[in-house]
Amino acid sequence: MSRDPFSFNNPYLITRSLYPENQETPIHFIPSNHTPDHLFFRRNHFPYPTLNQSRFWIPIGGSVLNPTIFSNYDLLKLPSKTVNTVLECAGNKRNFFEPNVFGEQWEKGATSMGKWKGVSLGTLFEITGLEKDAKEVIVEGYDYGNRTDLDQIYTYTRSLPLEKALHPDTIIAYEYNDKPIPFKHGFPFRLVVPNWYAMASVKWIKQINIINTTFEGPFQTVDYVYYPKKENDEGSFLVTINNVNSTIQQPLHMEKLETGRHMIKGIAWTGKGEITTVEISTDGGETWSNAAIAHTDGVHDYTWSTWSFDWMVSEKGEFTILSRARDSYDRVQPPNPFWNQKGYGYNAIDQIKVKVE
Amino acid sequence: MSRDPFSFNNPYLITRSLYPENQETPIHFIPSNHTPDHLFFRRNHFPYPTLNQSRFWIPIGGSVLNPTIFSNYDLLKLPSKTVNTVLECAGNKRNFFEPNVFGEQWEKGATSMGKWKGVSLGTLFEITGLEKDAKEVIVEGYDYGNRTDLDQIYTYTRSLPLEKALHPDTIIAYEYNDKPIPFKHGFPFRLVVPNWYAMASVKWIKQINIINTTFEGPFQTVDYVYYPKKENDEGSFLVTINNVNSTIQQPLHMEKLETGRHMIKGIAWTGKGEITTVEISTDGGETWSNAAIAHTDGVHDYTWSTWSFDWMVSEKGEFTILSRARDSYDRVQPPNPFWNQKGYGYNAIDQIKVKVE
Structure with missing residues (x-):
């Protein structure tokens, strides 16, 4: 490699719209540790919101004993919690479904991994208290706009079941990788829900409401629902935790490669437990060998695992070449993806072709 | 659209390697006029060369009467020539061949259009003179390296038949869009060969040699050759002029779109004559209508044409949706691409799918 500064090459985000x-991350070209801001995939349903305040507030209301408005100063004074986690768009790899699915044609880069710091939602609920019949936590973002399929204006709003909301690692984050959250990723406050696809991690939090019923907004009941049948909505169920997955x-x-020794490497992650094995096949699935797995942070947390396999080809x-990850709940990537109308949760065995010449 | 400066979104190059x-241009997201430097696709066979000089030279030798070394100052003093031209990689759209072809998986953005200023090669040959048996002009770049398929080090070197080299619009360029050529696009001197795929437009010119034989370098006789058969090299022929093509x-x-009025728009270009019609089908090819064509520069030159079509869908x-361009030589985009081993010259009718909901 030339040392000429002119030869320095940058990867960029890949623009989908x-x-x-x-825009998605060029996953093949970035280091496997924490995703830097400028390569963090950007996924929006609406135009970026306008935030005019110099001070920010999160009102928490509904089925709570003491409705409270938390300022950014309040949040900073409360005990903090840091989680290292993958955030993967539910539509990651949608482009690979057959038959094709409409929507953003994400390839393999609608995923990120980074360090989020904030306050556990449960810590806030200790202050507000919860009514006995509290059932779901609705989190609303500042972003809003039109949908092609409905005639009203909607904000981006999602709910979490109380149990998940109370998990100590479900946080209202105010830092990403030791800095304030970048605006495009949810400044000043973002809900971060480890182990769930990233639609749950609402950006630009405007307010939080606790309800004793079931939330019915379109980002909960129309989108982010698996519809397994092409013709009708039978058998539908909500998108929640990440499937076990890997990317070469x-x-x-x-x-095109020369004969000789090549390193096959990639990442693997899951929404349940941890990655236990990543198997590699270089003959289209006839035989498999274990890749070497390294956890990037020493500790498990919710990070992805990096793996590598030394391939000698004469x-x-x-x-x-295929990669197949398995997790500690014995979930394993299937040979074929689970097709669904909106193209969520693709996690078939990852596959590439190469030519040795 | 919000006027908040935070909402400003940039497209980036798409990284292939x-x-x-x-890296290719996100063709869907850029204005249709001259491609700015930072969105100009980057196509390299080798690492970027190291250029240490503060003064540059182009030696012209071989079958010439007066071998001459031209400096950058010499070139600036000679009569200049400006050409506005498309430069399209021969592998543009390779990703769409079936069966798949190995190599860079270019989608639709390995193409550019801009204003190149320099000196006609013919003007230099008026100074050097040419021997009577001169047949080809070899242009060598400073870039060099290994190939996966051969064991030697090669520079990137190509030849032009004398007739094409002597065309007044075949130039040694020293400016792109009114500035010195960006380093990654061939600074200080780039051969620019309008109407031919961009492999002919050698970057970082090191030297020029005239020969009375046929040049046999690997970028002339191994790469940039159409091999129409999968099994053998029968019927092969050189890649030269651009096919007629269009991109939506x-x-x-x-x-996903709403019902109503939508603008379908894109570009069309050819290596022979000019674009005469672009037809659009919104029903998979059953019926076709003419798009409105606008030449971006008022004059023809070698630019691409922009076109648009007003679509009312209830x-x-x-x-x-399909687009099919035709040129003044009555060449027209075929329904199926001309498959070849190395995946050059893809120009099948352009096609997208949309869902109206």
């Missing part, structure tokens, strides 16, 4: 902004970062799909030809 | 650097910039593939459902 600009209004609203949807190197080599590239359709890359014969020329075309090769199909 | 970093070493060597291959808007709407996006797999986009029924919901899935639609396949």
Whole structure:
């Protein structure tokens, strides 16, 4: 590699749409540790909201004993909680469904991993108290706009069942990777819900309401629902925790290689337990070997695991390389994706082809 | 659209590989006039070369009467020539071939359009003179390295037949869009060959040699050759002029739209003559209508044409939208691409799907 400064090459986000902004991470070209701001995928349903305040507030109301408005100063004074977590868009890898699914054509980069610091939602509820019949926590973002399928204006609003909301690692974050959250990722406050697809991690929090019923907003009951049948909505169920998954970062799909030794490497993650094995096949699935797994942070947390496999190839030809992750709940990537109308939760065995010449 | 400065969204290049650097233009998201530097696709066979000089030279030798070394000052003193031209990578749209072809998986953005200023090669040959048996002009770049398929080090070197080299619009360029050529696009001197795929437009020119034989370098006789058969090299021929082609910039593939009026728009270009019609189908090819064509510069030159079509859609459902360009030589985009081993010259009718809901 030349040391000429001119030769420095940058990867950029991959633009899927600009209004609203949807750009994905070039996952093949970035280090496997915490995703830096400028390579963090951007996923928006609406235009960016306008925030005019110099001081920020989160009102918590509804089925609570003491409705309270928390300021940013209040939050900073409360005990903090840090979580290292993957945030993966439910539509990550949608582009690979057959038949094709409408919507953002995410390839493999609608996912991130980073360090979020904030206050556990449960800590706030200790202050507000909860009524006995409290059932769900509704979190509303400042972003709003039109949907193509409905005639009203909606804000981006989601609910969490009380049990998940009370998990100590479900936080109202105010820092990402040791700095205030970047505006495009939810400044000043973002809900961060580890183990769940990132639709749950509402950005630009405007207010929180506790209800004793079931929330019915369109981002809960129309989108982010698995509809397994093409023709009708039978058998539908909510998108919640991340499926077990892996992505090959190197080599590239359709890359030409020389004979010799090549490092196959990538990441693996799950929404349940931890990654126990990543198996690699270099012959299209006939035989499998274990990759070496390294957890990036030493501790488990909710990070992705990096893995690598040393491949010695002496014969020329075309090769199909597969990666298959398994988690501690014995969930394993399936050979075929679970097709659903809106294209969520793709986690089939990852696959690339290379040519050795 | 909010006027909040935070809401400003940038498109970026799409990274295909970093070493060597291959990044494509997000063609759907950029204005249709001259491609700015930072969105100009980057296509490299090798690492960027190291240029240590503060003064640059182009030696012209071989079958010439007066071998001459031209400095950058010499070139600036000679009569200049400006060409506005498309430069499209021969592998543009390779990703869409079926069966898949190995190599960079370019989608639709390995193409650019801009204003190049320099000196006609013919003007330099008036000074050097040419021997009577001169047949080809070899142009060598400063970039060099290994190839996966051969064991030697090669520079990036190509030849042009004398007739094409002597065309007044074949220039040694020293400016792009009114500024010195950006380093990554060939500073200080780039050969610019309008109407030919961009492999002919050698970057970082090191030297020029005239020969009376046929050049046999690997970027002339191994790469940039159409091999129409999968099994053998029968019927092969050189990649030269651009095929007639078009790309739909808007709407996006797999986009969801509301019923109503939508602008379908894009670009069309050819390596022979000019674009005469662009036809649009919104029913998968059953019926076709002419799009309105606007040449971006008022004059023809070698620019792409922009086109648009007003689409009123009142029924919901899935639609396949096609664009088909025709040029003044009556060349027209075919329904199916001309498959070839290395995936060059893809120019099938452009196609996207949208869902109206």
